[in-house]
Amino acid sequence: MNDMHNAQHWYDEYGILRAPGLVRLALEWRAPWEYGAAVALRPLLNLAPKGDGHPVLVFPGMMASDITTAPLRSFLESRGYVTYGWKLRTNLGPRAGVLEACRARLAEIRKRHKRRISLIGWSLGGIYAREFAKEFPRQVRLVITLGTPFTGHPKATNAWRLYELVTGHKIGAPDVHTALRVPPPVPVTSIFSRSDGVVAWQCSVEKEGPLHENIEVEASHLGLGFNPLSWYAIADRLAQPEGKWRRFDRSGGRAWLYRDPKRSGWF
Numbered sequence: 165m166n167d168m169h170n171a172q173h174w175y176d177e178y179g180i181l182r183a184p185g186l187v188r189l190a191l192e193w194r195a196p197w198e199y200g201a202a203v204a205l206r207p208l209l210n211l212a213p214k215g216d217g218h219p220v221l222v223f224p225g226m227m228a229s230d231i232t233t234a235p236l237r238s239f240l241e242s243r244g245y246v247t248y249g250w251k252l253r254t255n256l257g258p259r260a261g262v263l264e265a266c267r268a269r270l271a272e273i274r275k276r277h278k279r280r281i282s283l284i285g286w287s288l289g290g291i292y293a294r295e296f297a298k299e300f301p302r303q304v305r306l307v308i309t310l311g312t313p314f315t316g317h318p319k320a321t322n323a324w325r326l327y328e329l330v331t332g333h334k335i336g337a338p339d340v341h342t343a344l345r346v347p348p349p350v351p352v353t354s355i356f357s358r359s360d361g362v363v364a365w366q367c368s369v370e371k372e373g374p375l376h377e378n379i380e381v382e383a384s385h386l387g388l389g390f391n392p393l394s395w396y397a398i399a400d401r402l403a404q405p406e407g408k409w410r411r412f413d414r415s416g417g418r419a420w421l422y423r424d425p426k427r428s429g430w431f
Contacts, residue, residue, distance in 0.1 A: 181316055181317040181320045181364055181366060181367075182317075182320060182364065183319070183320050183321050183322045183324075183362075183363075183364055184321075184322060184360060184361045184362065184363070184364060188359055188360065188361040189322055189361040189362070190361070191359055191361050191384055192361040192362065192384045192385060192386050192387075193384075194383075194384040194387055195384050195386040195387035195390060196387075197387075198383060198384065198387035198390045198391045198392070199235065199387065199390035201391070201392050202235065202239075202390055202391065202392040202395060205392045206239075208392075209239065209392060209395055209396060209399075210242065212243060212395070212396050212399035212400065212403075213243070213399055213400055213403035214243050214244045214403065215240075215243050215244045215245050215399075215402050215403045216244070216403075216405075216406075217244050217245065217246060218245065218246070218277070218279050218280065218281070218282060218305060218402075218406075219245070219246045219247075219248065219273050219276075219277045219279060219281045219282070220237075220240055220245045220246070220247045220248070220281070220282045220283075220284060220402065221247075221248045221249075221250065221269065221270065221273060221281055221282070221283050221284070222236060222237055222247060222248070222249060222250070222283075222284045222285070222286075222289070223250050223255070223266075223283070223284070223285040223286065223288075223289030223290070223292045223293055224249075224250065224255050224286055224289050225255060225286040225287030225288050225289050225311075225389075226255055226256075226257065226287060226288040226323060226326070226327060226330065227254060227255065227256070227326070227330065228254065228255055228286070228287075228289075229253055229254050229255065230249030230250060230251065232286070232389065233249060233284075233286065233389060234249070235389075235390060236284075236389050236390070236395065236398070237249065239395050239399075240398070240399065240402070243399050243402070243403070245282075245402065246277065248269070248273055250266065250269060250289075250292075251269065252265055252266070255288060255289060256330045256331060257288065257327065257330060257331030257332075257333060258292075258331070258333070259331065259332070266292060266296065267296070267299075270296060270300060270303060274303050279305075280302075280303055280304060280305035280406065281303060281304055281305060282304070282305045282306050282307075282308070282402055283296060283297055283304055283306075283307050283308070284307075284308045284309075284310070284398065285307070285308075285309050285310070285312060286309075286310040286311065286312075286388060286389045287310065287311050287312055287313075287362070287363070287385065287388075288312070288327070289310075289312070290307075290309030290310060290311075290312025290314065290354075291312060291314060291344060293307045293308075293309060293312075294307055294309065294312070294314060294344070294347070294348055294352070295344075297348035297349075297350050297352075298346070298348045298349070301348060301349050301350055304348070304350050305350070305351075305406060306350055306351040306352070306353070306401065306402070306404075306409065307348055307350060307351070307352045307353070308352075308353045308354075308355065308398055308401055308402075309352070309353070309354050309355065309368070310355050310356075310388040310389055310394060311355070311356055311357065311360055311362070311363050311368055311385045311388045312354065312363075312368055313363045313364075313367035313368060314344045314345060314354075314367070314368070314370075315344075315345045315366075315367055315368075315369065315370075315371075316364060316366045316367035316369075317364070317367070318335045318341045319335065320363070320364035320366070320367050321362055321363045321364065321367065322361070322362050322363075323362055323363070347370060347371070347373070347375075347376050349375075350375065351375045351376075351401075351404075351409040352370060352375065352376045352377070353377050353378075353379060353397075353401050353412070354368055354369065354370040354376075354377070354378045354379070355378075355379045355380075355381060355388065355394055355397055355398070356368035356369060356378060356379075356380060356381075356425070357380065357381055357382060357383040357384070357385070357388065358380065359382060359383070359384070360383075360384070360385045360388075361384060361385055361386075362385035362386070363385055369425070375409060377411050377412060378425040378426075379397050379412050379422060379425065380422060380423050380424075380425040381393040381394055381397065381421075381422065382423075393421055393422065397412065397422070400412065
């Protein structure tokens, strides 16, 4: 009976929202090419804005580790940031001790630098970034998520069964998922792709506000953290002076690379 009630809740609020189909799922094979493009375009990416040296903590996606975020962290270090992985091996969800270890990691970085920390999270890692920014808003400078499913139907992904398997947690309870939709009280940028083959892109679209925005890139879900468009956008967001956050500027030539995230339709 509870399952029926939960299903009706999500249907009433969002209508029919399904996981990406087979075509988009097949396009996930783009990920190695996206990394290759980032390597090939590194000379151009080195023209991205440099930062002020503040610390950046990067959370990996589900079933991923710090190895997957190493290329992004290396790029950001070249832009002048001090980057950190989460140091908890494979991300198997919020199992016992994980959240406590993340809090300790944040405290350690904060103590070392005595500066606010920017949080980046890829897919499930973005949930960590968002929730810790809510918990510690005075310690977090800004949040950037990559293909993170924080809204929409909780099962509108091709990974929800895997999530339940590896974490031991059931998803779909409105009282849990509804809280995830609330953005942190700090600047938040959601980077998403309409051709994401794992997460329905609507699940990664933030309700825009004075401190909250969306940036659309053409990427696979597995390649979002390797994609050169993502890298440039991340560098651009991190380079903003603290306390002077502004929306991503799509004017000029950028409009050819970063499409309007507010447009209607799937493509």
